[in-house]
Amino acid sequence: MTEAEQAGRPTDAPATADGDSGPKGRRRIAVLLAVAAFAYLLDLGSKLLVVAQLEHHDPIQVIGTWLQLEVIRNRGAAFGIGEAMTIVFTVIATAVIVAIARIARKLYSLPWAIALGLLLGGAFGNLTDRLFRSPGGFEGGVVDFIAPSGFAVFNLADSAIVCGGFLIVILSFRGLDPDGTVHKD
Numbered sequence: 001m002t003e004a005e006q007a008g009r010p011t012d013a014p015a016t017a018d019g020d021s022g023p024k025g026r027r028r029i030a031v032l033l034a035v036a037a038f039a040y041l042l043d044l045g046s047k048l049l050v051v052a053q054l055e056h057h058d059p060i061q062v063i064g065t066w067l068q069l070e071v072i073r074n075r076g077a078a079f080g081i082g083e084a085m086t087i088v089f090t091v092i093a094t095a096v097i098v099a100i101a102r103i104a105r106k107l108y109s110l111p112w113a114i115a116l117g118l119l120l121g122g123a124f125g126n127l128t129d130r131l132f133r134s135p136g137g138f139e140g141g142v143v144d145f146i147a148p149s150g151f152a153v154f155n156l157a158d159s160a161i162v163c164g165g166f167l168i169v170i171l172s173f174r175g176l177d178p179d180g181t182v183h184k185d
Helices: 029-054 083-104 110-132 156-174
Strands: 060-063 067-074 142-148
Touching: 029 067, 029 083, 029 110, 029 142, 029 156, 083 110, 110 142, 110 156, 142 156
Parallel strands: none
Antiparallel strands: 060 067, 067 142
């Protein structure tokens, strides 16, 4: 009996890193959506809290001057770059959401579901700010509040996007595809 048959996979189904067989395995859309919802709600809740409690106040020192909480409204990207291009960032976030929705149709990998969920939740978090925060209409300023010394001020959505992107790079280098198959180049 082959390893595939012992694992309950048809012998013609590709092995995956998750232990499921490609298209015959379980789709991971529920995991993607759960991770995205968690990241989004955590980001939204943190932004509501810091705007209500910290905006227009002095920064709060968490670890001396190394890490502070300070509310800023960022209409650009990291480090405030591209403040005149807010609509472009809104379009990019929308494109990321659409791309994730397309990939999700073939998603059978748990690690990819987590990575894409982090990207989706982060993209929705910052997109919500761009749509609904002043001045609104795709040009709103994103609420950033985590301020490490000598680095850009960011938020939890940015953290989710960076962690999801980093995980995707690792998965790609390891040869794991979103459909759960492993390829070796």
